Amino acid sequence: DGGITQSPKYLFRKEGQNVTLSCEQNLNHDAMYWYRQDPGQGLRLIYYSQIVNDFQKGDIAEGYSVSREKKESFPLTVTSAQKNPTAFYLCASSIRVNGANVLTFGAGSRLTVL
Amino acid sequence: AQSVTQPDIHITVSEGASLELRCNYSYGATPYLFWYVQSPGQGLQLLLKYFSGDTLVQGIKGFEAEFKRSQSSFNLRKPSVHWSDAAEYFCAVGGSNTGNQFYFGTGTSLTVIP
Numbered sequence: 339d340g341g342i343t344q345s346p347k348y349l350f351r352k353e354g355q356n357v358t359l360s361c362e363q364n365l366n367h368d369a370m371y372w373y374r375q376d377p378g379q380g381l382r383l384i385y386y387s388q389i390v391n392d393f394q395k396g397d398i399a400e401g402y403s404v405s406r407e408k409k410e411s412f413p414l415t416v417t418s419a420q421k422n423p424t425a426f427y428l429c430a431s432s433i434r435v436n437g438a439n440v441l442t443f444g445a446g447s448r449l450t451v452l
Numbered sequence: 453a454q455s456v457t458q459p460d461i462h463i464t465v466s467e468g469a470s471l472e473l474r475c476n477y478s479y480g481a482t483p484y485l486f487w488y489v490q491s492p493g494q495g496l497q498l499l500l501k502y503f504s505g506d507t508l509v510q511g512i513k514g515f516e517a518e519f520k521r522s523q524s525s526f527n528l529r530k531p532s533v534h535w536s537d538a539a540e541y542f543c544a545v546g547g548s549n550t551g552n553q554f555y556f557g558t559g560t561s562l563t564v565i566p
Contacts, residue, residue: 342495369552378461380542380558381496388552396553428495432552438484438503439552441544443495 340365342444344429349449351416351423359414359447361429368432369439370412374398375426375446384427387412416449424451454479456543458557465533466565473528473560475543485526486544486554487517496542502526513537538564 342363351357363370369388373381383396387406401420406412412431416423427447432439455478465471477483484503488496500511507519517528526543540561546554 344495371552371554378558381556383553386552426493430496436503438501439546439554440498440501441486441488441496441546441554443488443497445495446493448493 342429342431342442344427344444344447347445347447349447351449351451353451354418356415356417357449359416359427359429359449361412361414361444362410363412363429363431363442363444364410365431365433365442366409367442368409370406371430371432371441372396372402372404372412372414373428373430375428381428384414423449425449454545454555456545456555456557458541458543458560460560461558462561462563464563464565467535468532471528471530471533471537471562473541473543473562475526475528475557476524477526477543477545477555478524479545483545485517485519486546487511487515487526487528488542488544489513490540490542490559492539499528499541533562533564535564535566538562 345360371386372384382398385404387393403415429444430441432441457476486501487499490496499515502509502519540559542559543557544554
């Protein structure tokens with residue numbers, strides 16, 4: 339079945355360490371996204387990519403980095419510059435349907451900084 | 453600027469009762485509107501979407517939503533709630549003017565009392 343796979347599901351990090359969250363999709367979607375979710379704040383866009391080798395910053399890109407070397411993969415690195423990285427991270431992809439994009443989400447990765 | 457407001461942070465209903473979750477949006481053109489549901493620790497699942505045409509749209513799990521342009525609203529309804537409907541619900545807006553970007557509300561948490 340087609341879908342989005344995020345790994346790991348749970349991740350613990352010490353302060354000062356970089357960590358990378360994996361996101362792989364086999365839906366053949368062109369666009370991919372990373373969102374951060376905190377209680378009571380909904381989803382906030384970190385980065386998105388519309389095509390391979392191209393990506394744009396979202397509303398809260400500081401302290402994060404991404405790459406898009408393959409259509410299927412869009413890893414997110416949480417760097418030590420991110421002041422408060424403990425959160426639930428959601429990867430998504432989209433396809434255009436009747437002129438509009440529809441998001442499909444992965445199951446999420448929970449990052450905890452110790 | 454595009455934005456989505458979900459006025460109710462938390463709603464409690466009895467099993468079998470009807471449900472309405474409110475969503476108001478701010479958007480400069482014809483919006484594409486979505487409702488997603490999220491179970492604890494999981495990703496978001498698409499319930500329904502509105503692109504154009506009939507303003508009453510049907511979704512999965514017995515949900516429906518009505519687009520009212522004059523009120524800038526897209527409220528989600530269900531005639532009879534089941535205990536399994538307890539979850540977090542997110543309204544979102546996207547469209548041709550947003551490119552590939554989506555804007556989410558802060559969510560409404562639904563509790564169902566047996």
